[in-house]
Structures are given as C-alpha cells and as structure tokens.
Amino acid sequence: MIRIIGPGAGFEELNDFVADVAEAGCDVLVVNALRKDEKVGIDDLQDVLFDQVCVEELVDCFAHIATISPELRDGSRIIFLVPGAFLGGVGCTHLATSAAMLVGLARSLALEFAERGISVNCLAPGQDAKLDAIKGEIAFLLEEEAADVTGQVILIDRGENLSLRKAGRRVVS
Amino acid sequence: MSPDSRLRARSGQRHALITGAARGIGLGIARKLASDGYSIIALDHDSEALEASARFLPRKTRLISLDVTDREAVSASLNQLPALNAVVNNAGLAGELLPVAKLDPESVRRILKVNVKGAFIVSQEALPRMKSGSAIINIASRGYLGGAGGAHYVASKAGLVGMTRAMAAELRWRKIRVNAVAPGMVETRMLEGFTPKMKAALERLEPEGRAADPEEIAGIVSFLASDASKLISGQVLLADGGKSLGTMPY
Known part of the structure; x- marks a missing residue:
C-alpha cells in the first residue's frame, strides 16, 4: 500500500516515484505538507489563514493517520515532507508553527510505532524545492538498510539553515 | 518591597500579563512576577478559580476572566491595558495519552485551538502594547520532543516552540524577545x-525524584522576562532536570 496525504501540492509524480523505489511488501505513507506558501508578517496574519494552516490541516492529518496507521504492516515507512520553515523565520509564524507541529507528530509516531518496526522521519527541503531535489533522501529512507533511522528530521537545503547572513532584515507583506 | 522594585516604582511601573493564571504554573508565575515588582494582569477562563487566586496576589492585580481562543474578548480586554513588559502564554490543556488511532478530530482541534491558537491570539493582540525591551514567554512542555501517546498534545507544544522561533526572528527588529x-x-x-x-x-523517573513546584518554573520565566536575559531570544529552555536527555548512549 502506498498512500500520500497532506495539504501539499505540486508533487504529482510522488506516488509513481515511491511505487518505483519501495521494497515489495513495505507499505509507505507520505504526509506531504510542501506547497508554495506566502509569507505574512505577524501583524497581518489573519485568523482564517492561521486556522487553516495550523489547525484544520493538522486535524485532517491526524484523522487520516488514525485511519491508515492500523492498516500499515510491520516494517512500513512513514515520511513527512515538511517546509524547512519549521526552524522559524520572518513572516513564517503560521508556517513554522504548522511545520513544527508535524515534526512533533512525527516524533511521537516514531515512538508509538517503534514496536511495529515502522519508521517515521521528516524531510525538510529548502524553499521552492522540486521533487527531484529530495528523491535521493526519500529513496534512502525506503531502503531496508534505513530501517533503524526513525524520529529524525533531515534538512535538504544546501546549508541554507546554517547561514547567519540570513538573519538580515527582510521585508514581508 | 525590594530595593530593585522600589527603584522600578519610581522609574515607571512594569506590567506583566499571564494567561491560565488562576492556578498551577500560571499562578506560580503571577506570584513570582508580582514579587519582582510587576503589576499583574491575570487571565483565566475559570472565573471562580481566578477570584480564588486573588488572595495569593497583590490587591492591585487585574483579574480578567476570558477564553484565550475568543479573539474579540482578548482584543477588547487588552485594549484597556497599559503597555506590557512581559506576556506569558501559559494557558493550556493536557491531552489524554491515547494512541493516535484513538484520537478523535474534535479533541485534536480543541487542544490545538487552546494551546497554539490561543497563544497566537494573545501575542498578536498584545504586540501593539509591547515596547522595545519587552518579552513574550511561551510555556511549552518537555513533551514537545515527542512521546508514545498523546500526539495531539505533543504537536501542540511543538507548534508553540515553532511559533516561538518564528516570532523571535521577526520581532527581534522591534527588540521584543x-x-x-x-x-x-x-x-x-x-x-x-x-x-x-x-x-x-x-x-521516580525524574532526575530530582519528584514533580517540580510551579515556583521552580516561575523563576525561569522571571529570568526570561528580565533584562538579565536580554540577549536570549528564540530559545526553548528545557526545565526538567535533564530528563529529556534520555539515556545518552555514549
């Protein structure tokens, strides 16, 4: 079984790619939360957007996982695709909050499903990443040899998150 | 009154707003910040408990009964307040330690609304009243690191930490930590x-061998509200005696 859930978009070939690389007999659940998100300054952030990104999308995600997870076979893999914004950033209050929630959820699931041999990890690409940029890491997490990697977040951003120069004042809408 | 707070009284009264202040950690924080010389604005949704907490707080304390998820109520109340030096988002719900498959959507929504959206609303409404040098302190939980069971609570507290980092990045230019x-x-x-x-x-699993007292958390909040921590922003201080280090393998 291969299931792709989450509010993400623009990754149409994700299902095909996962089907290609997943080992036979290994179920894969991908929670895709990558999409093009507008930055919004804290003073202008409206309840409607916050509720959608930080409450309702999470509620949906929990509901999907509640339904799907009991059907996953032992040794399955769960991969969360989350925006690198979980580390924070200017104009990212809603994005950082929702991404951090997904990371928290993933870490909990890693503990909850450990005895079933189900690994749960997060891939966090930089801004505007295409599927090609993270295929290698997806394939790695689906390998049999990666079974013991769980509860981790892998940033795939060419070191963007390490750059102190990014601390510069940035204007947001 | 300590010499420090006497000085403050002359140079201008500081004000601290604390949510979930009627009992527990919130009341501990309110008492500590009151003893630090802050004038306290204590918020809680439970009006009876809030009235009962009054005997632990100075007489001039403002008690405001409201639900932090009620934007209009928060906005109306905060509009009446003086400039704020410290805002402590402490109000929160605990979630049942259920496996994810047993969590119903309404309980997930409720915990995210109170623990995350509530902190967002209060912070956003407080910002126009916060000057350079003021501080927001969010009370998360060691649980933000993950736990087997109660994933909705974990996600809510992890979200609060993510919000802390994002708001810290944006508000550093206003010198709000x-x-x-x-x-x-x-x-x-x-x-x-x-x-x-x-x-x-x-x-017995806690390094201290006991649950902490709210006062022990309040001391850390006092530090983060004070100028002694004026270089610290966007951080999460784990206050658990080191339990969250887990069983370090090396």
Missing part, C-alpha cells in the same frame, strides 16, 4: 489523572 520554557513533570492539576501509585512511579 520571544522564548519558551519546556517544563517536565510539575505539581499541577494536569497530574490529577494519575493514581498515586502511577504518579509516584513517574516521579
């Missing part, structure tokens, strides 16, 4: 769900 404290086991109503035997077993 945003930090989080992540307590471990604390002696509050959240422990009421445990039998005495379970509670004792959990306390």
Whole structure:
C-alpha cells in the first residue's frame, strides 16, 4: 500500500516515484505538507489563514493517520515532507508553527510505532524545492538498510539553515 | 518591597500579563512576577478559580476572566491595558495519552485551538502594547520532543516552540524577545489523572525524584522576562532536570 496525504501540492509524480523505489511488501505513507506558501508578517496574519494552516490541516492529518496507521504492516515507512520553515523565520509564524507541529507528530509516531518496526522521519527541503531535489533522501529512507533511522528530521537545503547572513532584515507583506 | 522594585516604582511601573493564571504554573508565575515588582494582569477562563487566586496576589492585580481562543474578548480586554513588559502564554490543556488511532478530530482541534491558537491570539493582540525591551514567554512542555501517546498534545507544544522561533526572528527588529520554557513533570492539576501509585512511579523517573513546584518554573520565566536575559531570544529552555536527555548512549 502506498498512500500520500497532506495539504501539499505540486508533487504529482510522488506516488509513481515511491511505487518505483519501495521494497515489495513495505507499505509507505507520505504526509506531504510542501506547497508554495506566502509569507505574512505577524501583524497581518489573519485568523482564517492561521486556522487553516495550523489547525484544520493538522486535524485532517491526524484523522487520516488514525485511519491508515492500523492498516500499515510491520516494517512500513512513514515520511513527512515538511517546509524547512519549521526552524522559524520572518513572516513564517503560521508556517513554522504548522511545520513544527508535524515534526512533533512525527516524533511521537516514531515512538508509538517503534514496536511495529515502522519508521517515521521528516524531510525538510529548502524553499521552492522540486521533487527531484529530495528523491535521493526519500529513496534512502525506503531502503531496508534505513530501517533503524526513525524520529529524525533531515534538512535538504544546501546549508541554507546554517547561514547567519540570513538573519538580515527582510521585508514581508 | 525590594530595593530593585522600589527603584522600578519610581522609574515607571512594569506590567506583566499571564494567561491560565488562576492556578498551577500560571499562578506560580503571577506570584513570582508580582514579587519582582510587576503589576499583574491575570487571565483565566475559570472565573471562580481566578477570584480564588486573588488572595495569593497583590490587591492591585487585574483579574480578567476570558477564553484565550475568543479573539474579540482578548482584543477588547487588552485594549484597556497599559503597555506590557512581559506576556506569558501559559494557558493550556493536557491531552489524554491515547494512541493516535484513538484520537478523535474534535479533541485534536480543541487542544490545538487552546494551546497554539490561543497563544497566537494573545501575542498578536498584545504586540501593539509591547515596547522595545519587552518579552513574550511561551510555556511549552518537555513533551514537545515527542512521546508514545498523546500526539495531539505533543504537536501542540511543538507548534508553540515553532511559533516561538518564528516570532523571535521577526520581532527581534522591534527588540521584543520571544522564548519558551519546556517544563517536565510539575505539581499541577494536569497530574490529577494519575493514581498515586502511577504518579509516584513517574516521579521516580525524574532526575530530582519528584514533580517540580510551579515556583521552580516561575523563576525561569522571571529570568526570561528580565533584562538579565536580554540577549536570549528564540530559545526553548528545557526545565526538567535533564530528563529529556534520555539515556545518552555514549
């Protein structure tokens, strides 16, 4: 079984790619939360957007996982695709909050499903990443040899998150 | 009155707003910040408990009964307030320690609304009243790191930490600091769900061998609200005696 859930978009070939690389007999659940998100300054952030990104999308995600997870076979893999914004950033209050929630959820699931041999990890690409940029890491997490990697977040951003120069004042809408 | 607070009284009264202040960690923080010389604005949704907390707080304390998820109520109340030097987002719900498959959408929504959206609303409404040098302190939980069971609570507290980092990045230009404290086991109503035997077993797992007192968390909040921490922003201080280090393998 291969299931792709989450509010993400623009990754149409994700299902095909996962089907290609997943080992036979290994179920894969991908929670895709990558999409093009507008930055919004804290003073202008409206309840409607916050509720959608930080409450309702999470509620949906929990509901999907509640339904799907009991059907996953032992040794399955769960991969969360989350925006690198979980580390924070200017104009990212809603994005950082929702991404951090997904990371928290993933870490909990890693503990909850450990005895079933189900690994749960997060891939966090930089801004505007295409599927090609993270295929290698997806394939790695689906390998049999990666079974013991769980509860981790892998940033795939060419070191963007390490750059102190990014601390510069940035204007947001 | 300490010499420090006497000086403050001359140079201008400081004001601190605390949510979930009627009991537990919130009341501990309110008492500590009052003793630091702040004038306290205590918010809680439970009006009776809030009235009862008054005897632990200075007479000039403002008690405001409201639900932090009610934007209009928060906005109307905060509009009446003087400039704020410290805002402490402490109001929160504990979630049942259920496996994810047993969590119903309404309980997930409720915990995210109170623990995350509530902190967002209060912070956003407080910002116009916060000057350079003021501080927001979010009370998260050691649980933000993950746990088997109660994933909705974990996600809510992890979200609060993410919000802390994002707001800190944005507000540094206004010289408003945003930090989080992540307590471990604390002696509050959240422990009421445990039998005495379970509670004792959990306390043995704490490095201190006991649940912390709210006062022990309040001291950290006092530091993060004060100028002594003026270089610290966007951080989460784990306040659990080191339990969250887990069983370090090396």
